[in-house]
Amino acid sequence: MKALVLDFDGVLADSAPEAFEVALRTYTRMRPGSALPGRPRDAVYAGFLALMPLGNRAEDFGVALSALEAGAALPDQAAYDAFRDAHDPAWLAGFHRLFYETRDAWAAADPEGWLARTPPYPAFLDLLRRRAGDATFAIATAKDHRSVTALLARWGVQHLFAPELVLDKETGVHKTAHLARLAELLRLPLGELTFVDDKVNHLDAAAGLGVRCALAAWGMNGPREHALARARGYLVCGLADAEALLFGGDRRRGGV
16 A cells, blocks of 8 residues: 545544534525424434435435435435435535535634534544554545645644645545546556545445545444445454554554
C-alpha cells in the first residue's frame, strides 16, 4: 500500500449526531406537517442510524427520514433503493440543496456548537499520527470541503493531508471518481490504493477499480454490513486491529 484513502464521515468523524440534527431540521422545512418531530427522539435517531449505511449523499438522509415517517421496512440495499427511486427527483435535489444551506447556517450562527456535534474517532487519529510517512494519506468524501477542513483543523490533523488530496462532494457523485482522480494525482496504479469506508455499497463500487477495500467497523454500520463485507472479501477493521490489517504490522507506541 502506497496510499491510504479515507472516507470522512464514519471513518475519521463520528458525524451521525450532526447529520441527524441537520437532516431533521431540513426535513421539517421540506415537510412542515411532518409528525417526526413529535415522536420520541431516541427512537427516530436509532432508526436513522440503521438506515444510514444504505445511503450515499445528503438527500439519502431525507429518504431515511421519509421511510421512518412512513413506517417502511427497508431491510437491505434493494429495498432501500426501490423506496428511494419512488421519490420525486426534484424533492431529492431540493433536500440536498437545503441540507447544506441548513448546515451552513448552523455553522455560521453557532460554530462551536456545530463543531462539537461532530467528534472524531480519537483512536484512529492516533493511528494516523503514528503511521504518518508510511503511506500517503488522502480523503474521499461526499461531505463539503469547508466542513472537512474546519474539522481537521479542530482535531489538529490537517497537516496529515495535503490540501489537493482532500476531495469532497464536488469531485463526483460516486467514490470511484474520487479514487480515479487520486490515483492520477499521486501517479499510482489503483492497486496501490487502500480505500477505507464505513459503507459496503461504496466499497462495492471501489472494488471494481482494483483498489484494496476495507470496512471501518467502528463507523456507521453493524453486523449486517460486517457480514456482507467479509463475504465479498473486504477487510473488516476494528479500532483494535486496524493498524495491523491496514499496514501489515503493529508499530504501537501507546494504546489504540
